[in-house]
Structures are given as structure tokens and as C-alpha cells.
Amino acid sequence: MALTTLDPNTALIVIDLQNGIVALPTAHSTGEVVQKSRVLLDAFRAHQLPVVLVNVAGVAPGRNEQPRHSGAFPDGWTDLVA
Numbered sequence: 001m002a003l004t005t006l007d008p009n010t011a012l013i014v015i016d017l018q019n020g021i022v023a024l025p026t027a028h029s030t031g032e033v034v035q036k037s038r039v040l041l042d043a044f045r046a047h048q049l050p051v052v053l054v055n056v057a058g059v060a061p062g063r064n065e066q067p068r069h070s071g072a073f074p075d076g077w078t079d080l081v082a
Helices: 030-046
Strands: 011-016 051-052
Touching: 011 030, 030 051
Parallel strands: 011 051
Antiparallel strands: none
């Protein structure tokens, strides 16, 4: 179902569209995800609705389903994509 209107009480929250994450192998093209996110960002901003960009540089304490990252992230890892 296509979205044709934006609820005036809605915010857009974009999580993990940062250089290090989009460079990882994924099931779906990250380029397409970034492109579609940009369309949403532009629409929300055009309607003066809130946009929250979230980037993460650590791990949640207590999570154990994946090995913990040890050491520093490479330069630019947490920078949001343009």
C-alpha cells in the first residue's frame, strides 16, 4: 500500500545509515535503502516534520548473539552517509 499523506504527529527515525554499516554485505542493496531513505527525509523536511538520524558506535550491554567488537572502529565508520 502506497503512503500518500504524512501524519502531522509523526517523526522519521533513521537508524544506522552510517558509512561502516552500509559498507557491510547485506541482503538488500544499501544504495537503494539510502536512496529511499533520502526520499522520506526530503518529504518529512518539506512538511517541517521531525527527522532523527541515529548512528551507533558501540554495543548494547548484555547482548550476546554476536561476538563483541573489540578495538576502535575504522575512521569514518560512524559518519552518516551523505
